[in-house]
Amino acid sequence: MKHTLSVLVEDESGALSRIAGLFSRRGFNIDSLAVGPAESWGHSRLTMVVEGDDHALEQVTKQLDKLINVLTVVDLTSIPAVERELMLLKVAASPESRSAIFDLVHVFRAKVVDVADDAVTLEVVGDPGKLVALERLMAPFGILEIARTGKVALERASGVNTELLKVTAGTKRVPA
Incomplete structure (x- = not known):
């Protein structure tokens, strides 16, 4: 299964290299990686798409949390984003x-x-x-x-799950 991770890091030399190395050592391929400045000065946000089962991804996420410079890790796969x-x-x-x-x-x-x-x-x-x-x-x-x-x-501030709306949009409503 593909997972989308949002990782907030301190913007310091080597942070991306340490994160990529962690995934490489675990045998995960990073399908997509986008990095740019975050909302706070001195921070960057990485959005990465990786493939793996839930258990393996949970382990990698825990190890990401332990890395120096990593502030937060959010798996956006199953939440509105x-x-x-x-x-x-x-x-x-x-x-x-x-x-x-x-x-x-x-x-x-x-x-x-x-x-x-x-x-x-x-x-x-x-x-x-x-x-x-x-x-x-x-x-x-x-x-x-x-x-x-x-x-x-990014996680949806509204909490609205547009994937759910796509599924229900095709169904007809029956009058009560």
């Missing part, structure tokens, strides 16, 4: 195909951030499924380059 990823996608775009590409850009609420004679560069933000869907639809045009940030995530 906002998750996003950014992708830049350079696509071959002949004059004949541009209209179709721009139509897809509109549907996915992406942005065209660069245009050349034979290519366009797109920016799209969303959940990883949205990014994969756009990538698949752009493949026939010819994907020239892709850069993805990896997932960033």
Whole structure:
């Protein structure tokens, strides 16, 4: 099972290396890693996606908590969270195909951030499924380059579980 961890660390040299080393020693592959400044000066937030069973992940989480510079570790997998990823996608775009590409850009609420004679560069933000869907639809045009940030995530302050809303949105309500 894939787990999304949010790790708040003191922004000091070697902190990321120690965290990555811990996962490497345990045989965990980090599928996605995004790091940036957090809400407090001198702190950074790491959002990582790792695969493993619940027991193994619990052990790694406990060991993360023991590392110097680690302030908090939250497994966002089973709690309401906002998750996003950014992708830049350079696509071959002949004059004949541009209209179709721009139509897809509109549907996915992406942005065209660069245009050349034979290519366009797109920016799209969303959940990883949205990014994969756009990538698949752009493949026939010819994907020239892709850069993805990896997932960033925060616990929902509202506590609303949007995954639950997706499931119930398809069900019909029966009048009482």
